[in-house]
Amino acid sequence: MRLLRLELAAFGPYRERFEIDFTSFDADGVYLIAGPTGAGKSSILDAVTFALYGSAPRYDARPHLRSDLAGPEQATWVQLELAVGDRVLRVRRSPEYERPKQRGTGTTREKASAQLLELVDGVWQPLSSSAAEVGTEIGSILGLTKDEFLQVILLAQGGFAEFLAASSDERKRLLQRLFGTGSMQRLREMLLADAKQLDAARGELERSRDERGARVLEADAALDARESPEAEEASEEAAPGPVDEPALAGAESRLAAHVERADAAARAAAGTEAAAREAHRSATAIAERFVRRAAAEAELRGLEEAAGAVDADRARLAEADRAAEVASALDRWSRADADAEHAEASAAESAELLPEGVEPTLDVVAHEHQLAVDAGAFANAAAELEGGLPALERAAAQAVARAEEADRAAAAAGAARAEAPAQREAIASAREAAATRAAGLAAAERTLESVAGRLAARDEADSLAAPLRDARAAAAGTAAAQAEAAAEAQRLQAARIAGIAGELAGGLTAGEACPVCGALEHPAPHPPADDAVSADDVAAALAVGEAAMLAAREANDELASLERRLAGLEAVAGADDRASLTAELTAARAERDACAAAEAERELRNDELARHDERAAGLAERASALEAEAEAARTAAALAATRLDDARTRLQRELDGHESAAALLAAVSRRTRALRAWLDAEAQRARTLAEQERAAQAGEAALVSHGLLDRAAASAMRLEAAERTALRERIRTHDDAVASASGVLAQAELAALEGEAPELEPVERALAEATAASAAAARAAAAATTTRDHVAADLRAAREAIRSLAEGAEHAATVRALAAALHGDNELRQDIETYVLATRLGAIIDAANLRLAAMTDGRFTLLHDEATAYRRKASGLGIQVLDAHTGVPRTARSLSGGETFLASLALALGLADVVQAESGGVSLETLFVDEGFGSLDQDTLEAALATLDELRAGGRSVGVISHVQQMQERIPARITVVPERGGGSRIVVAATPVAAG
Structure with missing residues (x-):
């Protein structure tokens, strides 16, 4: 695997985007990653690890990969290109992070993303875009887990220096961190826990066997004690025997016998109780018959x-029933008498209220009543006519008002029609004036734009005053510095030439040719000058002069640029100052606004003129229509006035001298009510007298038919319905009780009774004794059964515990032995983790010796000390050093600082070789070596660099991480991490140029 290119942005301490082209170091092989402590050198390796595996070891506990200095618009991402064999891959990742919102307040969450591509025929083809799939794919392609990758790509030999000087226990902890053998420790702890758990389980089985078995034996002894006191005494004296299968079987058999005997005793006691209960039932039945007979007789x-x-x-009930049969006829007779008396009184009162001059006879009053009804009809007509007068008056007034309003509307319409031509002329004049002013809008806008540009140029020209002063001062200062540097270089060159003879003389050797004349003898060499100047001094002065010349040139270029810029701005701004241009800009803006307003007014006047013409077109038609409406309204008003006069005349005629229709209607109503009241009262009196006669006849007939003397006698015999019901219920209850008692005495079982009632106390006592005995026997049987059932679970548990103990004895012994062996109870006194680490340590030492022999010319060899340690220290993890000069092994702590560094570097490289081999022989063309070079002497440093040169054999690229100045002098190709003011860092890449040829 070879790293080709790394790009990162807003990652760790790097706010901006940076790129590292690792292929630029192919010619060097070894390059330096330099920078002060804390600048971010290790963050470059973090970015590589994050790109490949999605996490960085320094950020695992706090996954905060995004730069705290990044702005809200900056994205955090890492992109790595690498070659694996013939394949070229590109992986790009972005972590999940919170960033400030670009708009508003608060934050928003960016989701993690990943993409893996492969370069095929010059085109990047996607392989995966899922974060989980990318990690899996990378691990499959590289053949390394993240931990293995970190072990073999970053050789932290500083940790191996600690490793060399450590004790066995400390070295064990360091190896645990390097190889992650926690699984071995967990295996050992798991087996120890299994053995402990197994011992606890067997102890629990033994306790279950003893406790459950003891309960079985105790239950057997308790049942024996219940059957006989002698058995209880024997059980107390007997010592408890062992709990085994024979003892449990005997107890089980005895418990079954106890239950069988208790059940038989319970059945016998139940039979005795049943016989006693039947005797008690028979005696109680006979005694109850004697009691029932005595109660019926009483x-x-x-x-x-x-x-x-x-x-x-x-x-009394019979009399009340006869009176009840005539009650309705007598009640009717009484009501008829009361109604006739009341009707006579009402007729007399009505006669007194008749109108004056009317005789109280039926024909006269009926005739007068009909005349009054007719007069009421005329009064109602007058009232209706009078009620309609206000509506007629309102209608007449409204008709007059409508006529007047119509006249006014017609006059207004005519006036508006006459004013329309003058109004149109005024609108047209205003439109023409606005159009004239709006015509200057384009010119006003051009003027405003021109003045604004001149003012901006004036402001920018004025702002250049201070930069021009600074630029002129800088140009003058750099010119002076250039002159001074040139003078110093000339002085040093002259001094160098003047002292060259002494310098050449200092290098002459007797017998060797003079470089100037070729003589082999040098009788009078020129003495060296006291203030001799070397070639390096001259070269340094020339470099200073060249730098001063460049600075002066840059200052002059800056000054010329500012002056050209100022001239251009002055040409645009003109001769006017800022105040004049500001006033001119204000006036131009006002003119532009006025023209724009006039253009808007012109459009408004156009619309207004169109609306006016539309209104004027309808004014004539509206005026004619309003004049016709006014004429019709005047005709309607005259007609309403005529109807009102006719109604008033008819009303006066209908009132016939009364003040109003209401007075007329009240007089007629009073007369009609008085006449109607007498007629109604007279009719009611006639009806009640007829009903009184009929009721008297019916009442007399009812008295005679039921044999009653008169109305008074019948009233004395009457009772309320509730009283008659109560009498009837008392009589029925008495008769029912007599029949019930007689029926009881007539029963055959009572009539056949002879002698005295039997005594119940003896049979009750016998029943109680039999019941108690039966209950005790049942309880004993239930207790025996319950004991047997409860003991059954204990019996099964005890037998299961015995069986499990027998079956698991061999397995328990095996687990205990294996756990003890993995825990260190073996010949090597090594637990399983130490054994694995010792094997790994031996492989590392073998690989390290191949490097160490080359770095030390075969003097030192590391030895794996597998001697058994004492006092519970780790065995098999010792390291000694064999010195070829003495042939005697010695402790690694005896090495000097430089020797320790070489041994540590050899161990680090050995670890990388072992892990690489264990990962399937993965080829790693890119390696990084961590700090530790600063303390080396010249020879040791040369040996270390020679080893690094060997590492780059076959095209390997080795990055050395160091902030030591000596390494920066020895390794010209470098990646420099430079802290920036205000926070963060930047990356500067400088590879050694490849010479042409």
């Missing part, structure tokens, strides 16, 4: 004593 004697009062009630 009740019959009481009824015979009350028979006289009941006979009196019968006689």
